[in-house]
Amino acid sequence: xxxxxxxxxxxxxxxxxxxxxxxVAPDRWDKKRENLMGLVHDKMGHDVANVHRxxxxxxxxxxxxxxxxxxxxxxxxxxxxxxxxxxxxICVGLPAPELFEPNEEMPHLPPNAFFVGRDLIxxxxxxxxxxxxxxxxKASQTIVRVLERFERFxxxxxxxxxxxxxxxxxxxxFSGLPILNDPxxxxxxxxxxxxxxxxxxxxxxxxxxxxxxLALHASEITIKHPVTKEPFTIKTGxxxxxxxALKYLRKFAAAQ
Numbered sequence: 001x002x003x004x005x006x007x008x009x010x011x012x013x014x015x016x017x018x019x020x021x022x023x024v025a026p027d028r029w030d031k032k033r034e035n036l037m038g039l040v041h042d043k044m045g046h047d048v049a050n051v052h053r054x055x056x057x058x059x060x061x062x063x064x065x066x067x068x069x070x071x072x073x074x075x076x077x078x079x080x081x082x083x084x085x086x087x088x089x090i091c092v093g094l095p096a097p098e099l100f101e102p103n104e105e106m107p108h109l110p111p112n113a114f115f116v117g118r119d120l121i122x123x124x125x126x127x128x129x130x131x132x133x134x135x136x137x138k139a140s141q142t143i144v145r146v147l148e149r150f151e152r153f154x155x156x157x158x159x160x161x162x163x164x165x166x167x168x169x170x171x172x173x174f175s176g177l178p179i180l181n182d183p184x185x186x187x188x189x190x191x192x193x194x195x196x197x198x199x200x201x202x203x204x205x206x207x208x209x210x211x212x213x214l215a216l217h218a219s220e221i222t223i224k225h226p227v228t229k230e231p232f233t234i235k236t237g238x239x240x241x242x243x244x245a246l247k248y249l250r251k252f253a254a255a256q
Contacts, residue, residue, distance in 0.1 A: 003039050004062075008234045012070040012226045013063065014048060016040075017236045020059040020213040024050060036062065051075050052083075052163065057183070060087070060218030061236045070226040077223050078163065084222035087158040087168055088147075088238060090215035090245060091177035092190045094154055094255075095146055099175055106143065113145040116171040120164045129184050130166045132174045140164045142171045148246075149255040153180065153192070155246060168216065180215040192245055197252035210245040217242060 004022070008015040016036065018024065023035035040048050050064050051074045065071040077083050099114040106115035119137030123129040141161040148155040154177055158168045166185070172178060173185040180192060192210045195201040217238055225232040238246075 001034060001039065003043055004036060007061065007236050012066055013074075013234075014044075014066060015064070015221075015234045015236075016062045018054065018059060018062045018218075020057055020239070023056045024053045024062060040064070052078055054218050055166065055169075055214075055216075057214035058087075058216045058218060059213075059239050061221055061234060062218070063221050063223070063234065065226070073226040074223055081162060082224075084220070084233075085160055085163075085218070086220035087160070088217045088219050088242070089156050089158060089168065089172065090180045090192075090211065090242070091154045091156055091172055092180055092187055093152070093177050094149055096176055106141075109143065110145055112147075113143055114175070116140075116142045116144065116175055118171065118174055120167060120170060126184075130164070130170050132170060138162075138164050140167050140171065142168060144172070144175065144177075148250070150249045150253040151255060152190075152253070153249060155249075181209075181212060182214055182216075192249075194248055194252075197248055199252075210248060211241040213241065215242070215245070 004019060005017040006014060007017050018036055023033060025037050026035050027033045037050055048064050048066055049071050050062060051071065052063060054060060054062060065074055103115045105117050109115060118132035118140060119135055120130045120140045121133050121137040123131040139162060143159040145157045146154055147157055160167050169179055169182055169185045178186045193207055194203060194210060195207055220233060220235045222231055222233040224230065
């Protein structure tokens with residue numbers, strides 16, 4: 001498989017648009033499974049290093065550095081939680097009004113936004129999964145902004161203020177908005193089919209979902225550049241499956 005699309009590159013940084021389904025780094029149990037950094041190291045050398053990770057099922061922006069000085073500088077920003085990150089997700093369900101009630105922990109929120117501050121711990125009953133806990137877990141904070149409401153789905157922007165495993169997925173599930181097609185935290189039932197949206201649908205009998213993968217995409221990262229030390233933002237657009245799904249949701253399922 002070729003290296004994923006490069007969306008930005010200079011002398012110190014390189015950013016890839018990772019497809020859904022691709023691991024960032026080698027799998028703990030299956031070392032032979034293809035992963036992005038393995039491809040990068042084979043073709044670009046081992047000086048290129050990832051400074052963060054995104055889930056295999058999540059698509060979008062993965063930032064890497066190209067030398068040790070840049071790695072140390074950018075990694076420090078992730079450790080100090082000063083990196084700005086934006087994700088987009090299509091969720092199942094509609095947000096409950098109480099989500100938008102004033103929050104003492106985060107009093108100044110954008111319009112149509114709510115805050116999730118639930119700690120996360122490993123789910124002892126489900127290996128590899130996380131769950132929320134009121135306190136004494138790993139502190140986790142996410143700002144969620146509702147961008148569009150449809151009849152049975154919601155399109156949201158998420159700004160994780162911390163970087164815990166599966167944080168956005170668990171926080172959205174906790175908020176009653178599980179991400180569409182989430183194999184761990186979804187409802188296991190809902191699909192997004194054109195036949196469900198369009199009256200008089202006369203398409204294929206073996207219809208495929210408009211989007212069949214985890215509907216979560218890493219869209220944007222803001223760091224201080226390792227050379228200029230100034231704020232620097234890298235963005236990537238939504239995948240085609242997202243655009244197609246949103247196109248038909250807007251056309252046939254706009255909230256009344």
